[in-house]
Amino acid sequence: MLGNMHAAIAAGFLFASSVSVTAAPMWTTVGSGGFDNGYASSITYDVNAARGSANDRGNAQNALGAADTSFFEIGFGSYIDLTFGTLFDTSVSVFEITFGNVLSWPESAGIFVGDGIDFQLIASIDNTDAQGGGVFPISLVGTFDTVRIKDTSPTRGLSTGGFDVDAVRVTPVPLPAALPLLGAGLAVLGFVGWRRRQAA
Structure with missing residues (x-):
């Protein structure tokens, strides 16, 4: 009986050691978060997602700013969240x-x-x-501040970490045409009020 129990425990340890354990997601954010002509300026990603290291493909900064052929692998089955320092509602490139x-x-x-x-x-x-990418119209009502790209790649071929992102760009929501005029008008009123106080 005791011998069978030891054999079962040993078999359990052998089975456990042969199963690969995936590290728990560890999310981090890098980038300035400011406005960069509509290009992504901040990225949140899982540090532990499966991706390669050749050609600096594990560097999340490569997905920020304009397209320059440097790239970041999302990681098989993982996703990234990108922000742009602006709201958008028209399209995602x-x-x-x-x-x-x-x-x-x-x-x-x-x-x-x-x-x-x-x-x-x-x-x-x-x-x-x-084509090297695509422009995808947003047919939803509302404004948005984040683009999420989720890898759906099959784990075959030479790819080490799924979909590669070189750059992502959005079209910012334009300020209403009257807003700059309103701002100028308020500035003039403020100056006039200040002059009146100075004169009193």
């Missing part, structure tokens, strides 16, 4: 770098927009063509 090479690097992702808490899917993207 995504720039990738392995387009047209789907046989070696099959990659895909879902593109969502939201407010940092609630998100809605606006498009799916993959790298089956050679």
Whole structure:
């Protein structure tokens, strides 16, 4: 009886040691968070997501700013949240770098927009063509401050960490035309009020 129990415990340890353990997500945010001509300026991502390190693809800063062929791998099954220092409501442009090479690097992702808490899917993207990305219109009512890109890549081919993001850009919500005029009018009224107080 005791021998059988030891054998069962040993088998349990052997089984446990052969199972790969995925590290728990550890979220971090990098970037300035300011406005950068509509390009992403801040990224929140899971440090422990499965991604490679060659070509600096593990550097989240590569997904910020304008497209420059440096890129960040989202990580298989993981996602990133990008902010832009502005609200947007028109479209999202995504720039990738392995387009047209789907046989070696099959990659895909879902593109969502939201407010940092609630998100809605606006498009799916993959790298089956050679365009290097796409522009995805937002047909939802409201304004948004965050783009979420969720990797849906199959874990095959040479890809080490799923969908590659070079850059993401949004079209900022324009200020109403009357707003600058209102600001100028308030400034004039403030100056006139100040002059009257000085004269009194």
